[in-house]
Amino acid sequence: MDNYLDLLKLVLPQFLVEHFDLIRSRKEKEVLHLYFEERNTPPQEHSSKLLVSKGFHKEVTIQDFPLRGNTVYLHVRRRRWIDKDTGQLVQRDWNLVAQGTRLTTEFAAFLKEISRYEGI
Numbered sequence: 001m002d003n004y005l006d007l008l009k010l011v012l013p014q015f016l017v018e019h020f021d022l023i024r025s026r027k028e029k030e031v032l033h034l035y036f037e038e039r040n041t042p043p044q045e046h047s048s049k050l051l052v053s054k055g056f057h058k059e060v061t062i063q064d065f066p067l068r069g070n071t072v073y074l075h076v077r078r079r080r081w082i083d084k085d086t087g088q089l090v091q092r093d094w095n096l097v098a099q100g101t102r103l104t105t106e107f108a109a110f111l112k113e114i115s116r117y118e119g120i
Contacts, residue, residue, distance in 0.1 A: 005017055005078065005116075008022075011067065012034075012064070012074075013110050014094070015037060016074070016076075016110070019038060019039060019041075019092075020036035020037060020038050020039065020076065021036065021037055021039055022034060022036055023035050023036065023037050023063070025052065027070070028072050030069065030071060031070060031071045031072075031073065032067060032070045032071070032072045032073070032074070033073050033075060034074050035075045035077075036073065036075065036076045036077065037056065037077045037079070038076075038078050038079035038092070039054070040053050040076065040079060041079055042090065043090065043092045046081075046083075046090050049083050049084075049085065049090070049113065050083070050084040050085060051081035051082065051083055051084065051090055052081060052082050052084055053079060053080075053081055054077060054080050054081060054082045055059060055075065055079075056077040056079055056080065057078045057079075057080060057091070058077075059075050059076065059077050060076045060078070060113070060114055061073055061074070061075050061076075061078065062073075062074045062079075062110065062114070063111050064110075076114060077104070078092070078114070079092075087107075
C-alpha cells in the first residue's frame with residue numbers, strides 16, 4: 001500500500017475516501033465517530049459553469065460496520081454550490097454516481113441512505 005488512503009479504502013466505502021475529507025474523529029468508550037466533508041470539487045456534469053461553494057447541507061449521520069469491536073458512526077456533510085450566472089443551487093447527484101457501475105451492497109446502501117437527505 002502506498003499511503004494511508006489505500007488503507008482507508010479497505011475500511012471505509014471507497015467513494016467516501018475519494019470525494020470527502022476526514023476532518024475529525026472522536027472516540028467515546030466503544031463508539032467511534034468519523035466526521036467527513038465533501039471536497040470542494042464541483043460535479044463533473046457542471047464543469048462548464050462558474051460555480052462558487054456555498055457551504056454544506058445539514059450533516060447526515062450513518063451507522064457503519066463495526067471496527068475492532070467499536071460501533072462506528074459516519075457524520076457526512078455534503079457540499080453545495082451556486083451557479084454564479086443563474087443563481088441556481090448545484091449539488092452532486094449521488095444517484096448519478098451509482099448509475100452504470102457495479103456496486104457493493106455496502107456502497108449501494110450508503111448511497112441510498114445519503115440520498116434520503118437530498119432535499120435538506
